[in-house]
Amino acid sequence: MATSANDDIKMIYMDHAATTYVHDEAVAAMVPFFTQKIGNPAAVYRYAGEAAKAVAEARRTIAESLGAEPSEIIFTSGGTESDNMAMGMGRGHVITTAFEHHAILEPCKALQKSGTEVTYVSPGADGLIDPDAVRAAIRPDTKLISVMFANNEIGTVQPIEEIGRVAHEYGIMFHTDAVQAYGHLPIDVRKMNVDVLSASGHKLGGPKGVGFVYVKNGIKAAPVLIGGPQERGLRAGTLNVPGIVGLGVAASVSMRDMERNEIYVRGLRDRLIDGVMHSMTGARLNGHPTRRLPGNANFSFKGIEGETLLILLDRERICASSGSACSTGAIEPSHVLTAIGLDAAEAAGSLRLTLSERNTAEEVDAVIEALGRIIGRLRSMRKA
Numbered sequence: 001m002a003t004s005a006n007d008d009i010k011m012i013y014m015d016h017a018a019t020t021y022v023h024d025e026a027v028a029a030m031v032p033f034f035t036q037k038i039g040n041p042a043a044v045y046r047y048a049g050e051a052a053k054a055v056a057e058a059r060r061t062i063a064e065s066l067g068a069e070p071s072e073i074i075f076t077s078g079g080t081e082s083d084n085m086a087m088g089m090g091r092g093h094v095i096t097t098a099f100e101h102h103a104i105l106e107p108c109k110a111l112q113k114s115g116t117e118v119t120y121v122s123p124g125a126d127g128l129i130d131p132d133a134v135r136a137a138i139r140p141d142t143k144l145i146s147v148m149f150a151n152n153e154i155g156t157v158q159p160i161e162e163i164g165r166v167a168h169e170y171g172i173m174f175h176t177d178a179v180q181a182y183g184h185l186p187i188d189v190r191k192m193n194v195d196v197l198s199a200s201g202h203k204l205g206g207p208k209g210v211g212f213v214y215v216k217n218g219i220k221a222a223p224v225l226i227g228g229p230q231e232r233g234l235r236a237g238t239l240n241v242p243g244i245v246g247l248g249v250a251a252s253v254s255m256r257d258m259e260r261n262e263i264y265v266r267g268l269r270d271r272l273i274d275g276v277m278h279s280m281t282g283a284r285l286n287g288h289p290t291r292r293l294p295g296n297a298n299f300s301f302k303g304i305e306g307e308t309l310l311i312l313l314d315r316e317r318i319c320a321s322s323g324s325a326c327s328t329g330a331i332e333p334s335h336v337l338t339a340i341g342l343d344a345a346e347a348a349g350s351l352r353l354t355l356s357e358r359n360t361a362e363e364v365d366a367v368i369e370a371l372g373r374i375i376g377r378l379r380s381m382r383k384a
């Protein structure tokens with residue numbers, strides 16, 4: 001069982017798509033950059049040199065993990081900034097999907113306000129984007145296509161290589177928000193026809209507030225933050241050295257353990273899905289049954305409110321989410337679930353449980369048991 005560091009209260013954490021623990025190796029690697037090697041990597045003295053060397057090493061590790069060049073990696077403050085930078089390349093006409101993260105959808109709204117047209121391709125009922133639907137949306141003035149690698153709510157993994165091929169057939173730039181996939185699934189930007197990619201540290205066992213954007217050599221990006229000459233003028237501001245070091249180590253640990261974790265976490269996920277689907281009536285699994293992230297399970301329960309479910313699960317020390325974390329508390333149903341065709345009532349009753357290698361089969365069984373009990377109680381209250 002996962003226990004929090006400072007007390008012995010046992011909690012079951014199944015919200016790894018919202019944020020992850022930081023790997024011990026990453027924490028250990030970061031500490032000296034807070035306490036000793038505190039130099040600004042832009043300075044000339046030795047401590048600064050050590051910081052610059054550590055940043056270069058993180059950049060190399062990350063580039064290697066994607067089949068990219070170190071010069072193609074730009075460190076940012078996280079997924080949101082990387083997505084904003086990518087969408088800043090939108091001109092003329094942009095194609096994206098209806099179920100992207102808000103870090104893509106809000107910049108799209110801003111593009112529309114300034115005269116750029118945006119087409120939102122809808123996923124199928126299984127949560128997959130059809131590359132032919134993307135092709136059908138292409139116009140002579142389309143300059144950018146952005147399709148997320150894996151959806152943060154329902155976990156569906158998109159046919160990125162095929163969509164990238166379609167984009168390149170027409171000479172259109174292709175961006176993917178890979179925040180949920182990077183560190184969890186193998187990614188090769190060259191093979192997958194990706195020109196620009198966003199990732200975030202805290203979704204793969206790195207710290208919060210640090211991420212990167214991969215921008216293929218030869219592509220002209222525009223900075224979001226302007227000021228100093230850091231990151232080849234593409235991202236001004238003193239580098240977050242400890243964060244970058246932590247991200248680099250998290251990336252390296254993720255790559256090292258990926259295959260083993262993928263098999264283990266997928267096993268837990270399928271145990272959870274089978275358990276819930278077999279023991280509860282009126283349960284539906286949202287998203288594709290197999291083409292989904294190893295750790296993602298997303299259910300709807302007929303007649304049950306997601307928020308109520310979360311509160312009752314919290315009383316049993318089970319951490320889960322409903323809709324995306326950013327819109328928790330909002331009354332509107334999840335735009336992801338409505339995009340795959342759920343009606344408002346169904347979308348309001350969703351529950352997302354996201355697993356990692358820190359979870360155990362005992363935790364999964366405890367969650368299935370607690371869920372069954374809570375849903376049974378809620379249903380009998382409704383009948384009474």
Ligand SMILES: *Cc1c(COP(=O)(O)O)cnc(C)c1O
Nearest residue numbers: 078079080101103152179180200
């Ligand atoms: C978490 C997330 C983001 C935002 O990343 P931050 O580092 O939290 O800004 C963007 N896209 C997706 C798909 C995400 O899951």
